[in-house]
Amino acid sequence: MSLPAPLADDPSLPALLGAWPWIVFPLLVLWRTRGSRRLADESVESLGDDPPLVAVVVPARDEAHNIARCVRSILASDYPRLELVVVDDHSTDGTGALARAAAGDDPRVRVVVPPLLPAGWMGKQWACASGAAESRGTLLCFADADTAHAADLLPRAVAALRSRRAALLSVIGRQELGSFWERVTQPLVLAVLAGRYGGTERVARSRRVADKIANGQCLLVTREAYDAAGGHAAVRDRVSEDLVLAQRVFAKGFEVALVLGVEQLSTRMYRSLPELVGGWTKNMYAGGREGMRPGSIGRALFPLLLLFPPVSLLLPPLLVLVAALGAITPVPWAPLALVATLFFAALAYRRCGVSPLYALAYPAGAGVLLAIVLRAIARGRRVRWKGRDYHSADDPSVTLGQESV
Secondary structure, three states: OOOOHHHHOOOHHHHHHHHHHHHHHHHHHHHHOOOOOEHHHOOOHHHOOOOOOEEEEEEEOOOOOOHHHHHHHHHOOOOOOEEEEEEEOOOOOOHHHHHHHHHOOOOOEEEEOOOOOOOOOOHHHHHHHHHHHHOOOOEEEEEOOOEEEOOOHHHHHHHHHHHOOOOEEEEEOEEOOOOHHHHHHHHHHHHHHHHHHOOHHHHHHOOEHHHOOOOOOEEEEEHHHHHHOOHHHHHOOOOOHHHHHHHHHHHOOOOEEEEEOOOOEEEOOOOOHHHHHHHHHHHHOOOHHHHOOOOOHHHHOHHHHHHHHHHHHHHHHHHHHHHHOOOOOOOOOHHHHHHHHHHHHHHHHHHOOOOHHHHHHHHHHHHHHHHHHHHHHHHOOEEEEOOEEEEOOOOHHHHOOOOEO
């Protein structure tokens, strides 16, 4: 069957046909993230006069440049009943002393040093499990040491947990992007993740275990659900312990929710290009496989799936550049694909609070993303972080043999 003559003679048709994936993907991301709920919209009136005790557990290893800000922000919370357990995971930079200095004589704070890391455990999970064991709260809030908390974060998070009738709720905060490389790379990574998982309501509505995701930077969970899922002991050898913990909680019959809290939570994940590359290399392969459905073809093809985002981002500008240099015949769809990709990048940067003009430099960020993916594939499930070497487990039985509940 041939195209009608007017369409066949239309010079724009080859461009549209070739560029359609680059046009559709930004629209798909917008559609999948629509309707996300915000923590700012939660009312705290439902807390009543006797809210539950919240234990905030902060695992910290060599976090001297972050820990004081984190501790002070948590203690400034408007939530009336909280305890703070800072777990100094054998730091060598004075993290524990800085945490104690930031806490002053506040009786709500304890700084503890866990026993030496047992075999088979990753450091963060061991610190979280040790902090949970030291705490008394009926609600546990695990927060990374590089986070800063607004005064209304905990009250609104507890209210959201109740209003969503969830047992586990995590908050997606604002990413603090200081350096050039953070600004051009981080938004692209986060946009790719948004394309995979969708917005907060898509995550909440899905009945598939593999579609559940959590943000370990701020994760609130009832002790009942935490214990039922096996706590951090059950995810002791997983890179994406937050995601797998949420999946286990859901598989046990509890609801899992996600909420946007860009006004209540901020995080400076990485402060340099080496930190950024090392951090995402740690998470990209071993952690990304946790989001694949167990036993699916996707797990076997996962390395190729990882390569797809950076390659697709880099292909249009590369084709346009090589054609402009006269090395190849111009590709009809490449300019339109480049325009669509610039639009996607500008949208991603704007959502992360970065000027959309950074879209002009997005190939640099996509190049870093490609380097991260290649390194992650090469390392596989071998992980190095904070001076420790790990081997991430890859056991699909984490979902308890269920595709959905």
